[in-house]
Amino acid sequence: MDRSPSKFVLLLMAAAATWSFFLVADAGRLQPSCIGRERDVLLAFKQGINDTDGNLRSWQKERQDCCQWAGITCNNVTGHVIKLDLGGRYYLVGQISPSLLSLEHLEYLDLWGTRLCGPGGRVPEFLGSLNNLRHLDLSGMSFSGMVPPQL
Known part of the structure; x- marks a missing residue:
């Protein structure tokens, strides 16, 4: 040799x-896919929404990777949901679910122009408990009452 x-x-x-x-x-x-419990949180959030225009049709339990769903961005290393961008989807009507509190890594929440609200049509107080949130856009939404001091 x-x-x-x-x-x-x-x-x-x-x-x-x-x-x-x-x-x-x-x-x-x-690339990691989304975390299973975070997918379940998003599906629970969707339960309180009437999506008359089909904006969230990609949000299905059968589609395992929620990082590929409309309006969702995940951290490309950990797979955690970091961004929920539903802004401008005018046909989303219903409740903003406190299930969002389980998205512990959420940094960006944009709901502008939707017709979502908290109990009694108010801004949900629990939004102030999203510890990693850096961007919150609720403009163009028709809330009643005062903005909670947590925000």
């Missing part, structure tokens, strides 16, 4: 090229 350094280097380069091909090919499949 020939043990020349040049053949050894060529063998190493071929092995590295093969491994890099498989790593790049698999990169698209490495």
